[in-house]
Amino acid sequence: MSSDYEFSDDDVDNVFDDEDIEMQDDDSDGDDGGDMDDFKVAPKTTRKAWEVQFDSLTQASIEKLMEKDVEHIRGILGVDESKAGLLLRHNLWNKERLIEQYMDNPDKTLIAAGAAMPEPEPPRPSRRPSRKPKASASPKSDTFVCSICFDDAPDITPLSLDCGHAACSGCWSAYITSKIRDEAEHACRCMAEGCGLVASDEFVRSAVDEDTYVRFEELLVRHFVACMPHLKFCPYPSCTNTVSCPGAASKTSLTTVVPIVSCGARGLASTSSGSMTQSQELTRQVTGKEHKFCFGCIIDSDHRPVVCGVALLWLKKCRDDSETANWIKSNTKECSKCMSTIEKNGGCNHMTCKKCKHEFCWVCMGPWSEHGTAWYSCNRYDEKGGVDARDSQSKSRASLERYLHYYNRWANHEQSAKLALDLFAKTEKKMEEMQITSALTWIEVQFMKKAVEEVDKCRMTLKWTYAMAYYLAKGNQKDLFEDNQRDLERAVEDLSELLESPIEPENIPTLRQKVTDKTVYVQKRNSIVLEDTAEGFLEGRWAWNATVEGFEDPVPQDP
Ligand SMILES: [Zn+2]
Ligand SMILES: [Zn+2]
Ligand SMILES: [Zn+2]
Ligand SMILES: [Zn+2]
Ligand SMILES: [Zn+2]
Ligand SMILES: [Zn+2]
Helix, strand or coil: CCCCCCCCHHHHHHHCCCCCCHHHHCCCCCCHHHHHHHHHCCCCCCCCCCCCCCEEECHHHHHHHHHHHHHHHHHHHCCCHHHHHHHHHHCCCCHHHHHHHHHHCHHHHHHHCCCCCCCCCCCCHHHCCCCCCCCCCCCCCCCCCCCCCCCCCCCCCEECCCCCCCEEHHHHHHHHHHHHHHHCCCCCECCCCCCCCECCHHHHHHHCCHHHHHHHHHHHHHHHHHHCCCEEECCCCCCCCEEECHHHCCCHHHHCCCCEEEEEEECCCCCCCCCCCHHHHHHHHHHCCEEEEECCCCCCCCCCCCCHHHHHHHHHHHHHCHHHHHHHHCCEEECCCCCCEEECCCCCCEEECCCCCCEEECCCCCEHHHCCCCCCCCCCCCHHHHHHHCCCCCHHHHHHHHHHHHHHHHHHHHHHHHHHHHHHHHHHHHHHHHHHHCCCCCHHHCHHHHHHHHHHHHHHHHHHHHHHHHHECCCHHHHHHHHHHHHHHHHHHHHHHHHCCCCCHHHHHHHHHHHHHHHHHHHHHHHHHHHHHHHHHHHCCCCECCCCCCCCCCCCCCC
8 A cells, every 4th residue: 555654564563552531522432342342232223234334524524633633732731733743743633642742842842853952053055065155044135145055146035934044935846846746744844954843824825726725634534543543544546534433443453343434525526626527426416436445544445344354364365375376367268068168158057058948057067957956056166076177286276276266266256246337238238228219107117226235345355254164163053054045046047147137118016026035035145244254253253274464374284
């Protein structure tokens, strides 16, 4: 992840060992025990076991919180607003620690934050680089020569911070703009060598253009948010919202909850103001993709039901093994009967060869007839049966086969979800045409939309269940997990197939009934998977076959 912040998580953790009383007025307390209790209590609200409590905040409301802190420090330390801001930023917004340090040694604290100069020392011209011979600490009375660009034009304006190290306004502007734009740095120290004074917000405002100042304000907000363990900035491009999620503020909480949150915004922000009409803007807000992301890790999508540690482990594995796995992502396969090439062009895994009419499963290549009965075991890596069907001879081959089994299904759900959305776009168009040519109402042709959305959601759940199953230790719990996974997968594939059936005005009423019933069922199966997995995490029921951060070490077993 690209980071705008120059300190590591550890720094933040250390600074926030102390209780932050002010912030706790409107949030639940910061200690882990308290938060955990919140999650173990049977939900009195409608919140599900797999959901976390969170709030979304705009940039303006974060700025209000910052102002409140600045005001607080200003009152206690008796410094001006600008100094209070610099002190807080330098001390990572930890008010208690700042006050303590200031009381102990105010000068030292101010100097470290770049809010004051050290005691004046006699100038030491010998330390100046020889390439700046004309450099001058204070403007001469007759002509000013910029110490950076050596410009001595009579009309240039010398500018300096309180230290008096002057440079021309052009140099200041270029310097601060580059700090903000290129380095994402909000603390712009004086350009003079060895001078640690930081430019005030007022100075920055006067030195840069409006767009750069907007970026500067955003950097301040991002810095504040990064300092607060219970806050996270929305990772979607151009979005400036923040999410508050106290229940996922500590690392230990991430072994029991999957903190999927949303900043409240949708779609992509308009790049420049006025480039979108009002109705375009409205469409974006209504139909755009919700800004959903994980509060606990860097994954900017919903990875429920699996916890961050396992999800990240899986993604790393996929990255490392992507070369080997590449071939499997291919979109064509050969019919196992007549060997003619078949392209997958829908989300459904029930394939029928155009040439020989052989029906088979896209994922396991087995005959579809076996999938239609109670003996639906496509989701399991059945080691006994697998040995015959797959040519796994050596142990390393077997472990690759095992990985590919899970990876193939993982990737397929993602691919199928994409294809289903494409197909839906076509279907929706067709149905809207039918609305014109037949007696159907708009409402009557909308039933597919809900179903497609549900399939999409469930395929994301299924996708991550394969990451989970790959790392689950063998045993009863894994078997139960895979039972639930199989039931959801079966229901999703059924609904998916239904969505691809031909649509004619006369079959719409029956189709509608079938699709609606199946959608409800799929929803139910998805809830079962999400809920049971979430409860398992709270109960500490899941054991892994690999080392996962925050969990007990795995019991040795065969891979
Ligand atoms: Zn200059
Ligand atoms: Zn200076
Ligand atoms: Zn957002
Ligand atoms: Zn996560
Ligand atoms: Zn065939
Ligand atoms: Zn299959």
